[in-house]
Amino acid sequence: MSDVGLYVHVPFCSIKCGYCDFYSIVPVASDIEPLVDALCRELAQCLKAGNIRVETIFVGGGTPTFLTGALLEKLFAPLGALARAHGVTEFTVEANPGSLNEDTLQILRAAEVDRISMGAQSFDVGELKTLERSHRPEQIATGVERIRRAGFAHLNLDLIFGIPGQTPHSWRHSLNQAITLEPDHLACYGLTYEPGTPMHARRDQGSVEPVPEKQEARFYTTAVETLTRAGYVQYEISNFARPGGLCRHNLRYWHNLPTLGVGPAAVSYLEGCRRRNVPDVASYVRAIQTGTSPTVEQECLSSLQRAGETAMLMLRTVEGIDREHFREATGFDPNALFAQAIHDHASQGLLTADDRRIALTDKGRLLADGILSDFVVPAPH
Ligand code: SF4
Numbered sequence: 001m002s003d004v005g006l007y008v009h010v011p012f013c014s015i016k017c018g019y020c021d022f023y024s025i026v027p028v029a030s031d032i033e034p035l036v037d038a039l040c041r042e043l044a045q046c047l048k049a050g051n052i053r054v055e056t057i058f059v060g061g062g063t064p065t066f067l068t069g070a071l072l073e074k075l076f077a078p079l080g081a082l083a084r085a086h087g088v089t090e091f092t093v094e095a096n097p098g099s100l101n102e103d104t105l106q107i108l109r110a111a112e113v114d115r116i117s118m119g120a121q122s123f124d125v126g127e128l129k130t131l132e133r134s135h136r137p138e139q140i141a142t143g144v145e146r147i148r149r150a151g152f153a154h155l156n157l158d159l160i161f162g163i164p165g166q167t168p169h170s171w172r173h174s175l176n177q178a179i180t181l182e183p184d185h186l187a188c189y190g191l192t193y194e195p196g197t198p199m200h201a202r203r204d205q206g207s208v209e210p211v212p213e214k215q216e217a218r219f220y221t222t223a224v225e226t227l228t229r230a231g232y233v234q235y236e237i238s239n240f241a242r243p244g245g246l247c248r249h250n251l252r253y254w255h256n257l258p259t260l261g262v263g264p265a266a267v268s269y270l271e272g273c274r275r276r277n278v279p280d281v282a283s284y285v286r287a288i289q290t291g292t293s294p295t296v297e298q299e300c301l302s303s304l305q306r307a308g309e310t311a312m313l314m315l316r317t318v319e320g321i322d323r324e325h326f327r328e329a330t331g332f333d334p335n336a337l338f339a340q341a342i343h344d345h346a347s348q349g350l351l352t353a354d355d356r357r358i359a360l361t362d363k364g365r366l367l368a369d370g371i372l373s374d375f376v377v378p379a380p381h
Contacts, residue, residue, distance in 0.1 A: 004270070005056045005252040008039060008079070009263030010064040011281060014099070018132040018202070021194035023265035023279040024062040035264075035281055036071050038288035040078055042262050047082070050270070052260065054086040056249040058094075060117075065099040072107050080111030090154075090248040092117050097143040098135040105150035115154035115247075116147050117185075123177040124170045127163045130208070131191075132198075137177075144181045154245060156185035161219035163191055164208040171219050172226065179230045184245030188223040189238050190216055217366050224362070236317050237365050254317050256310040256329070264294070273300040307332045311375040316368070320351075320359025334358060341374040 011024045012032065025031075046052075057079060067075060083091050092115040093108055100118075108116075122128050123137045140157070147155055157178050161171055178186055193200045193210065202208045211219070224234055232240035236254060239247065253259065261268040265279035275298040278284050287294040301309065307330040314321045326334050335342070342358060345351045350364035350371055364371055 003055045004258045004260045006054045007261045008059045009266040010061040012066040013063045019199040034285045038285045057091045058249040060094045065095040076111035083112040097139040100143040117156040120157040121160045123174045155183040157183045162211045162216040175226045184242045186240045312372045
């Protein structure tokens with residue numbers, strides 16, 4: 001019996017934000033129910049086929065709370081039954097501030113959902129407009145108030161820094177507004193310009209000007225300092241929590257533990273193999289309806305590749321690579337695989353390595369992408 005984190009992808013949004021490269025669409029009405037049916041069917045098939053115990057559930061997207069009423073109940077009734085039967089330790093649903101009404105929240109609570117992750121992104125009306133988000137700043141507090149009234153134990157707010165036009169003042173304002181709402185978890189991500197997105201094209205055309213790298217680094221440092229002062233503990237490059245607020249589902253991911261992904265574009269990682277479902281609602285629904293596999297990509301990793309990924313993911317956490325834990329999980333000694341990378345980055349003050357663990361320093365977290373890529377492919381063993 002293996003423990004998994006279950007991820008369910010609901011690929012619908014009311015509008016498509018200009019920076020977004022997640023697989024999501026603005027659906028027509030006839031797309032919605034067949035997709036919900038297909039999700040329920042794929043979930044039932046996976047649970048029947050696999051000898052698994054679900055430890056955490058995360059329903060993301062897209063915007064899961066785009067679904068309402070009977071269709072939301074249809075999806076969450078089996079998830080709630082699963083949560084009860086498996087005794088899941090955390091059940092998160094992503095939501096947008098504009099999509100949270102009392103009926104929706106009641107349906108989620110009845111299904112054992114105990115954590116809402118809200119895409120607040122910014123408390124500045126101009127920045128939300130630049131991101132092409134559909135909500136207004138005041139809807140964030142209204143949403144949080146409804147979440148509290150409905151009795152959810154945990155709340156995350158996502159914020160974005162490095163938005164074109166953002167200033168140190170407006171970023172501090174967003175951080176402070178978020179803190180005032182007292183979520184037990186905050187995630188702060190730098191804006192990225194993903195190829196193929198309208199935001200990327202606007203940057204190339206010169207109609208938006210990216211925040212200079214040094215300024216972006218200062219925004220990040222401001223977030224770490226401000227949130228630390230407010231009682232949040234940084235436990236991953238972008239994630240901060242108050243006591244009891246760590247996201248268990250994401251911690252599973254950073255420890256490279258098995259994941260079962262359900263839905264279009266969802267990724268599973270089971271028994272060392274990664275497989276991805278087709279990123280297209282119509283093709284996904286057709287595959288499930290006709291009993292064929294929705295998988296379009298599959299890769300089984302060698303034990304060395306798994307060790308490289310595990311190291312790279314664990315280094316994202318502030319705790320870093322626990323040498324003993326790493327040896328147990330992968331069968332390799334981190335020194336044997338990464339001696340050169342550890343030496344190079346430690347000598348520049350970007351990571352620390354002692355008998356117990358290897359971890360990025362504060363300075364290293366600012367330059368994480370460049371460092372982590374040196375751990376993906378271990379030295380030949
Ligand atoms: S709401 Fe989220 S998933 Fe949907 S388009 Fe915007 S960023 Fe992407």
